[in-house]
Amino acid sequence: MSPAGNPGEGEFGLIRRHFASGYPRSRDTWLGIGDDAAVIIPPAGMTLVQSLDTQVADVHFPASAPAWLIAQRALRCAASDLAAMGASPQGFYLGLTLPHNQPEWMSGFASGLRAAAHECGLALLGGDTTRGPVCVISVMVQGWLPLDSSTNEPGVQGLFRHTANASDDIWVSGCIGMGALALPIVLNDPACSEGLAGHYYFPQPRLALGVGLRGIASAAMDISDGLLQDAGHIARASALDLTIHTEQVPTASTDLGSSAWQTCLTGGDDYELLFCAPDSQREAIAAIARDCMVTCTRIGVCSKPAAAEPRVLAQLNGQPLDLSKQGYQHF
Amino acid sequence: MSPAGNPGEGEFGLIRRHFASGYPRSRDTWLGIGDDAAVIIPPAGMTLVQSLDTQVADVHFPASAPAWLIAQRALRCAASDLAAMGASPQGFYLGLTLPHNQPEWMSGFASGLRAAAHECGLALLGGDTTRGPVCVISVMVQGWLPLDSSTNEPGVQGLFRHTANASDDIWVSGCIGMGALALPIVLNDPACSEGLAGHYYFPQPRLALGVGLRGIASAAMDISDGLLQDAGHIARASALDLTIHTEQVPTASTDLGSSAWQTCLTGGDDYELLFCAPDSQREAIAAIARDCMVTCTRIGVCSKPAAAEPRVLAQLNGQPLDLSKQGYQHF
Numbered sequence: 001m002s003p004a005g006n007p008g009e010g011e012f013g014l015i016r017r018h019f020a021s022g023y024p025r026s027r028d029t030w031l032g033i034g035d036d037a038a039v040i041i042p043p044a045g046m047t048l049v050q051s052l053d054t055q056v057a058d059v060h061f062p063a064s065a066p067a068w069l070i071a072q073r074a075l076r077c078a079a080s081d082l083a084a085m086g087a088s089p090q091g092f093y094l095g096l097t098l099p100h101n102q103p104e105w106m107s108g109f110a111s112g113l114r115a116a117a118h119e120c121g122l123a124l125l126g127g128d129t130t131r132g133p134v135c136v137i138s139v140m141v142q143g144w145l146p147l148d149s150s151t152n153e154p155g156v157q158g159l160f161r162h163t164a165n166a167s168d169d170i171w172v173s174g175c176i177g178m179g180a181l182a183l184p185i186v187l188n189d190p191a192c193s194e195g196l197a198g199h200y201y202f203p204q205p206r207l208a209l210g211v212g213l214r215g216i217a218s219a220a221m222d223i224s225d226g227l228l229q230d231a232g233h234i235a236r237a238s239a240l241d242l243t244i245h246t247e248q249v250p251t252a253s254t255d256l257g258s259s260a261w262q263t264c265l266t267g268g269d270d271y272e273l274l275f276c277a278p279d280s281q282r283e284a285i286a287a288i289a290r291d292c293m294v295t296c297t298r299i300g301v302c303s304k305p306a307a308a309e310p311r312v313l314a315q316l317n318g319q320p321l322d323l324s325k326q327g328y329q330h331f
Numbered sequence: 332m333s334p335a336g337n338p339g340e341g342e343f344g345l346i347r348r349h350f351a352s353g354y355p356r357s358r359d360t361w362l363g364i365g366d367d368a369a370v371i372i373p374p375a376g377m378t379l380v381q382s383l384d385t386q387v388a389d390v391h392f393p394a395s396a397p398a399w400l401i402a403q404r405a406l407r408c409a410a411s412d413l414a415a416m417g418a419s420p421q422g423f424y425l426g427l428t429l430p431h432n433q434p435e436w437m438s439g440f441a442s443g444l445r446a447a448a449h450e451c452g453l454a455l456l457g458g459d460t461t462r463g464p465v466c467v468i469s470v471m472v473q474g475w476l477p478l479d480s481s482t483n484e485p486g487v488q489g490l491f492r493h494t495a496n497a498s499d500d501i502w503v504s505g506c507i508g509m510g511a512l513a514l515p516i517v518l519n520d521p522a523c524s525e526g527l528a529g530h531y532y533f534p535q536p537r538l539a540l541g542v543g544l545r546g547i548a549s550a551a552m553d554i555s556d557g558l559l560q561d562a563g564h565i566a567r568a569s570a571l572d573l574t575i576h577t578e579q580v581p582t583a584s585t586d587l588g589s590s591a592w593q594t595c596l597t598g599g600d601d602y603e604l605l606f607c608a609p610d611s612q613r614e615a616i617a618a619i620a621r622d623c624m625v626t627c628t629r630i631g632v633c634s635k636p637a638a639a640e641p642r643v644l645a646q647l648n649g650q651p652l653d654l655s656k657q658g659y660q661h662f
Contacts, residue, residue, distance in 0.1 A: 030378060030485065034568070035492050036415035036552055037382035039476060041485055042373040047361060050456065051368035052424040052471060056463035084367035093383040095426065095469040125381065128469070132387035138426040138459070138469035140383060145370060154361065154372055161366050221367055237365070 014101075018110035019094070019124055026091050026123035038125040040091070046144040047156050051081035057135040062190035067105045068112030069193050069201040070137070075116040076203045077224070078139035080271040083210035084222035086159040087143030089120055094127035095138035101131075120205060145214075157214050161237035164219035164276035170242055170300035171217075171285065173206050174272040176227050177252035177264020196252075203271035209296075212288035213275060220275035226266040228314055228323065230274060235310040238276075243313040244300040246321055257316065262323055265314070276302055345432075349441035350425070350455055357422050357454035369456040371422070377475040378487050382412035388466040393521035398436045399443030400524050400532040401468070406447040407534045408555070409470035411602040414541035415553035417490040418474030420451055425458035426469035432462075451536060476545075488545050492568035495550035495607035501573055501631035502548075502616065504537050504604040507558050508583035511598020512591065527583075534602035540627075543619035544606060551606035557597040559645055559654065562605060566641040569607075574644045575631040577652055588647065593654055596645070607633055 020033055031039035042048060055074050057063035075092065082089050094113070098105075117124060122141060148155035178199035185197045193201045206222070213220060219238055223230045227249065235242045246256075246265060253260035277285060282298075289296040305311065314321040351364055362370035373379060386405050388394035406423065413420050425444070429436075448455060453472060479486035509530035516528045524532045537553070544551060550569055554561045558580065566573045577587075577596060584591035608616060613629075620627040636642065645652040 030487055031491065036412040037380045037418070039416070039487055039489065040379040040381065041478070041487075042377075042379060046373075048371040048373060048379065049368045050371065050424065052426050052457060052459050052469070054426040054428060054459040054461045054467075054469065056428055056461050056467075059462055081367040085370070087368070093381065093471060095383050095385040095471075097385060097387055097467050126383060128383050128385040130385045130387050131390055132467060133465050134463060136385075136387075136428050136463060136467045136469075138383070138385065138467075140424060140426075140471045141368075147372070156361055156370050156372075158370065160362065 014106065014129060018106055019127065022114045023117045023124040024121055028090060029123055029125060033124070033126050040125070043144060045147050047147055048142060049082060049085045049087035049145050049158065050140065050142040051078065052138060052140045053078040053081065054136065054138045062186060063135060065190040067108035071109045071112030072116045073201045073203070074137045074139055075113060075120060075122065076205055077271060078141045079120040079122060079205040079207065080203065080222040080224065082141055082143040083206040083273060084159065084220055085145065086210040086214040086220065087145050088211055089122050089141070089143045089207055091123035091125040091142060092117070093125055093140040096127065097130045097132040097134070097136040099131070099133055099135060120207065159210060159213060159217055159220035159275065161219055161221050161234050164234055164238035164240055164302050165278065166240060166302055166304045168218050168276040168302040169279055169282065169298050170244060170302060171275050171277065171296050172223070172227065172249065172272055172299055173209055173294050173296050174204070175250045175252055176223070176270055176272060177267060179203060179269025179271070180263045180267020181252045181260065183267070183269065200269060203269065205271060206273045206292070206294060209273060209288065209292045209294055212292055216281050216284050216288065217275040217277045220273055223270040223272050223274050225268045227270065227274065228265050228312055231312040234274065234276065235312050238302070239305060239310050240302045241305045241311050241313055242300060242302055243315060246314050246316050248297065248299045250295065250297050266323060345437065345460060349437055350458065353445045354448045354455040355452055359421055360454055360456060364455070364457050371456070374475060376478050378478055379473060380413060380416045380418035380476050380489065381471065381473040382409065383469060383471045384409040384412065385467065385469045393517060394466060396521035398439035402440045402443030403447045404532045404534070405468045405470055406444060406451060406453065407536055408602060409472045410451040410453060410536040410538065411534065411553040411555065413472055413474040414537040414604060415490065415551055416476065417541040417545040417551065418476050419542055420453050420472070420474045420538055422454035422456040422473060423448070424456055424471040427458065428461045428463040428465070428467040430462070430464055430466060451538060490541060490544060490548055490551035490606065492550055492552050492565050495565055495569035495571055495633050496609070497571060497633055497635045499549050499607040499633040500610055500613070500629050501575060501633060502606050502608065502627050503554070503558070503580065503630055504540055504625050504627050505535070506581045506583055507554070507601055507603060508595020508598060510534060510600025510602070511594045512583045514598070514600065531600060534600065536602060537604045537623070537625060540604060540619065540623045540625055543623055547612050547615050547619065548606040548608045551604055554601040554603050554605050556599045558601065558605065559596050559643055562643045565605065565607065566643050569633070570636060570641050571633045572636045572642050572644055573631060573633055574646060577645050577647050579628065579630045581626065581628050597654060
């Protein structure tokens with residue numbers, strides 16, 4: 001709206017220096033950064049999977065955290081949505097709003113972004129950098145899922161929320177609650193990224209597991225707002241009750257019933273996969289989990305809804321579990 | 332990071348109410364809002380064109396402007412990048428950061444967004460709403476361009492910046508400087524959207540013209556940061572000098588040489604197309620312009636660069652034009 005002060009190299013130099021090279025290459029990218037838009041050639045027989053994720057300083061991460069950690073977390077969290085769909089990662093777009101033009105911050109951010117991009121196999125396809133009073137990071141990730149040629153209607157072989165079936169097992173990957181227990185540590189010392197705090201800044205998007213579960217799992221999602229709340233999404237989308245045996249959930253706190261243990265079940269920032277599968281797939285899932293070097297644990301079962309509204313029925317040793325806290329909602 | 336106060340309907344209710352219906356439908360969308368990601372089936376023989384655009388309150392629009400005008404402008408500006416590529420619009424993702432949860436603001440924003448989406452032919456495919464201290468709007472637009480089967484290498488039939496040729500004519504669509512002259516009016520009264528101010532809030536992405544110019548124009552871009560500055564992008568990308576006869580540019584101020592006239596040439600917010608084409612295409616361009624009901628005006632010519640660095644040579648009645656002001660840079 002008003003010409004910003006521009007004592008330095010300007011937007012174009014900044015983009016060239018930090019965002020033009022060093023990122024994974026994508027075979028599908030016909031035209032990358034530098035024109036009004038990027039051009040991608042979709043591989044034959046593939047569908048496009050896309051998700052946009054926004055993180056705001058001091059809402060989704062500490063504003064004073066080192067820039068490379070902020071970038072790592074932002075891209076990994078966004079990539080988790082591709083894992084949740086079983087999609088093969090392709091690339092991402094970055095919307096970056098910044099209150100300053102500090103070369104060291106930018107350079108740190110770009111180094112974290114490059115490392116996370118390589119980890120996730122995501123090419124940087126484009127974006128927009130703007131000045132604003134607070135750091136806001138929007139990441140649009142995309143990937144591919146195969147068309148399913150076995151059906152008459154155009155079908156897609158992927159992982160969705162609405163496709164779980166009654167009597168399916170319920171599974172989670174990894175260990176639940178690491179991110180939630182790390183949060184107070186990170187708030188106390190935003191620069192700490194070791195030990196438990198590492199789970200906050202370096203969530204592991206389960207991309208290989210997601211791809212492996214295509215055709216095996218009946219439904220899936222990633223856990224970002226808390227296991228028990230997120231399970232409700234599959235319950236409602238699939239019109240099923242999801243009974244979760246909370247004592248079987250692998251949690252960062254193993255003190256059953258404690259406040260820390262409850263935080264694990266309801267806190268956010270896990271970025272593990274919650275998925276459903278028929279019991280005939282138990283061995284296949286164990287094999288995929290071994291291949292992907294991630295634990296997968298059965299934690300419950302799907303059933304036809306007992307009441308009008310599909311529900312998540314959290315149980316502890318066979319008894320209903322009473323939780324004081326629900327998961328995270330932004331609004 | 333911390334559970335936001337949630338006295339109302341929550342994020343999911345908000346998304347359902349404002350973003351789930353009333354937008355254009357896309358035949359290509361297999362799975363829309365409601366899962367971890369959307370799934371799009373690319374039409375056969377088409378490539379994907381994508382651009383992300385971020386606007387920040389009181390940087391790119393007045394924070395106190397009516398929400399429906401903010402939404403109109405945000406989506407139209409983003410869609411202009413598709414016009415610049417000659418792409419057929421498909422859909423968009425919305426990242427919306429807001430300092431409040433005012434139902435009237437949201438409802439106004441959604442009404443403007445829906446109207447602009449219909450105007451541009453863009454389905455709403457997904458997004459993310461977050462709380463933050465300032466309103467930030469990221470819009471990711473996408474569309475399709477045909478693969479060009481006439482070439483051995485995979486080619487794309489679209490409009491790019493790097494493909495202009497020496498002796499090509501230089502053209503602009505519409506009238507230049509409306510947005511720049513509207514800016515002081517809008518800053519004085521952000522709610523004013525009539526007359527000249529309408530050009531600020533309702534820029535016309537030249538989508539039909541862009542599609543029509545495929546195979547006709549040799550290069551194109553949209554003018555967002557000022558005609559003379561933006562022409563430099565084509566000059567550098569195509570390694571050509573661009574001589575612009577400024578007296579031939581259709582400007583909102585016709586007082587040649589005046590400060591207002593200079594503002595037209597260098598101010599931003601035009602969202603008209605700047606394009607190049609061989610002189611053999613003059614009649615074809617006139618016909619396309621008539622079909623699209625937009626004026627297209629020849630304003631200059633491309634040539635091999637006279638110096639090492641390709642340049643924009645702005646002339647007024649055959650003499651070099653000395654401008655005190657360059658276009659807009661955010662950083």
